[in-house]
Amino acid sequence: MCDTCGCNVTHGNRHLIEEGGKHAHTSDDHVAIEVLENLLSENDHQAAHNREHFERHGVLAINLMSSPGSGKTRLLERTIDHLSGRYKIGVIEGDLETENDAQRIRNKGVPAIQITTGTACHLDAHMIHQALHQTPLDQLDLLFIENVGNLVCPASFDLGQHLNVTLLSVTEGDDKPAKYPVIFRAADHVLITKSDLLPLLDDFDPDNAGQALQQLAYKNPITLVSAKSDQGMDEWLSWLEAQLSQAKENTTEPATASL
Amino acid sequence: MHELSVCQSMLRQVEEIAQREQAILVERIIIQIGPLSGVVPELLQQAFTIARCGTKAESAELVTETQPVRVHCLQCGYDSDAQANRLLCAKCGDYRTRLISGDELLLASVELTKN
Numbered sequence: 001m002c003d004t005c006g007c008n009v010t011h012g013n014r015h016l017i018e019e020g021g022k023h024a025h026t027s028d029d030h031v032a033i034e035v036l037e038n039l040l041s042e043n044d045h046q047a048a049h050n051r052e053h054f055e056r057h058g059v060l061a062i063n064l065m066s067s068p069g070s071g072k073t074r075l076l077e078r079t080i081d082h083l084s085g086r087y088k089i090g091v092i093e094g095d096l097e098t099e100n101d102a103q104r105i106r107n108k109g110v111p112a113i114q115i116t117t118g119t120a121c122h123l124d125a126h127m128i129h130q131a132l133h134q135t136p137l138d139q140l141d142l143l144f145i146e147n148v149g150n151l152v153c154p155a156s157f158d159l160g161q162h163l164n165v166t167l168l169s170v171t172e173g174d175d176k177p178a179k180y181p182v183i184f185r186a187a188d189h190v191l192i193t194k195s196d197l198l199p200l201l202d203d204f205d206p207d208n209a210g211q212a213l214q215q216l217a218y219k220n221p222i223t224l225v226s227a228k229s230d231q232g233m234d235e236w237l238s239w240l241e242a243q244l245s246q247a248k249e250n251t252t253e254p255a256t257a258s259l
Numbered sequence: 260m261h262e263l264s265v266c267q268s269m270l271r272q273v274e275e276i277a278q279r280e281q282a283i284l285v286e287r288i289i290i291q292i293g294p295l296s297g298v299v300p301e302l303l304q305q306a307f308t309i310a311r312c313g314t315k316a317e318s319a320e321l322v323t324e325t326q327p328v329r330v331h332c333l334q335c336g337y338d339s340d341a342q343a344n345r346l347l348c349a350k351c352g353d354y355r356t357r358l359i360s361g362d363e364l365l366l367a368s369v370e371l372t373k374n
Contacts, residue, residue: 029373030286033276035366039269039290039298122261153261156297156364178344182297185346214354217330217346 043157046125050132050160057137059090060247061145062240063159065183066167067176068149071193071227073101075167076144078227080108082237087141087244092131094123094148101146111136122153125160142244151176155183163188163243170194170204177212185216189223189239196226265298265364266306270314273369277315282371285316289368293326293361294343300325328361 038044054061064072073093080089091112093101102114113131115123128145135143145161147154166187168176171194177184184190190213192206210222221239225232269290277285292300300323307321330341332348333356339349341356348356 030370031280031282031373032368032370033280034368035272035276036368037272037366039265039272039364039366041366042268042271120264122264124264152297156261156265181344181346182295185295212344215345215347217354217356217358219355 040157043125046129047158047160050125050128051162053132053137054143054160054162055251057140058248058251059137059140059143060163060244061143061159061161062163062165062243063145063147063154063161064165064167065147065151065154065187066149066169066193067151067172070149070167070169070172072146072149072167073104074227075191075193075225076105076146077108078230078233079144079237079240080105080110082233083142083240084108084110088139090135090137090140090143092123092128092135092143092145094127094146096120096148111140117148121148121150122157123147123159124157128159142240151180151183155180155186162247165189165191167191167193168209170198170201170206172204174204174206174208175212177209177216177218181216184213184218187218187220189221189236190218191232191236192222192224194226194228195224195231196229262298262302263306263310266303266310269366270310270316272366273316273319274314276369277371280371280373282315282373284372285314285319285369286372287320287322287370288316288366289322289324289370291324291326291363291365291367293363294328295358295362296364298364324367326360326363329359330356331359332356 066072076091083089089110091105091110093112093114094117095101096117099114102112105112113134115127115131145159164186166184170192192209206224213222223232223235225236273285273288292298304321311317328341328343329338330346331338332351332353334353335348335351337348337350346356347354
């Protein structure tokens with residue numbers, strides 16, 4: 001289509017652009033519509049629906065984000081070891097390919113739904129909605145969503161989660177929060193993982209990571225954890241339990257008010 | 260490359276508006292993007308040239324208005340410019356700030372041709 005030189009105007013269609021023709025442009029034909037809506041409003045709408053769904057079932061949903069290989073699945077395995085006696089946990093796993101991570105979680109006796117995204121670099125609210133059809137929400141207190149390993153794209157998509165946890169392993173650079181501000185800013189808790197390796201690595205300083213986070217106006221907890229040695233696990237688990245009891249209070253409040 | 264997903268979502272919104280307004284063509288799409296939105300305007304432009312094919316926005320122009328990163332200091336109350344990875348108060352240096360601009364990802368307006 002070329003509207004510049006008029007080469008698309010032929011004998012056959014000329015009448016359409018002449019006065020009174022279907023494509024005749026007058027000033028009345030041009031309208032500017034103000035919208036001011038989020039570009040991802042479709043996703044946001046679905047995310048809000050997912051959140052309602054979680055809340056109706058009294059489930060706290062936590063989105064775990066990090067680069068690949070920073071220990072999300074390992075952290076979940078250890079978290080399940082500690083908490084599964086007291087809370088009913090479920091996991092949605094996001095990966096480009098394989099059921100490997102879901103299988104590791106199932107081996108712990110916990111329901112796990114694997115989403116394979118193919119080439120997509122992030123989970124979105126629609127994928128979570130699909131996975132929820134197979135998730136026994138009635139039987140859960142806590143649902144972890146392990147996002148695709150990626151420090152960029154997952155940050156832009158609300159899934160309907162209540163909280164974001166971002167992991168940074170000590171085998172990465174301690175300046176990662178400065179390089180990927182969007183994902184670290186979004187965190188409700190930052191976990192510096194694989195802390196048992198710190199003695200072997202002289203180029204990762206947890207204080208530097210903390211400072212980089214502070215420069216992002218990050219005000220939430222930062223915990224140094226190792227799912228291997230259990231360092232920091234108590235702090236992480238008590239934060240989780242505090243969130244669970246807070247969520248329980250929030251869901252029971254409206255019911256009391258309506259009585 | 261989540262910009263393609265963002266772009267497809269934007270085009271669905273735009274087509275819905277065009278349909279509602281009974282427009283035949285979308286001439287211009289104006290969006291606002293902040294550096295902390297997680298979306299790169301240049302990549303969105305590239306995605307747009309692919310994603311617009313076969314839609315009413317096939318020949319539309321995508322205009323990006325980038326928004327500045329600005330923070331409000333929760334300690335001293337001062338509003339200042341900041342950088343995406345340095346959101347400190349420019350006056351007192353405190354890190355306890357709130358972002359007041361810079362994370363926008365908005366469809367601001369669309370210009371349509373009717374009839």
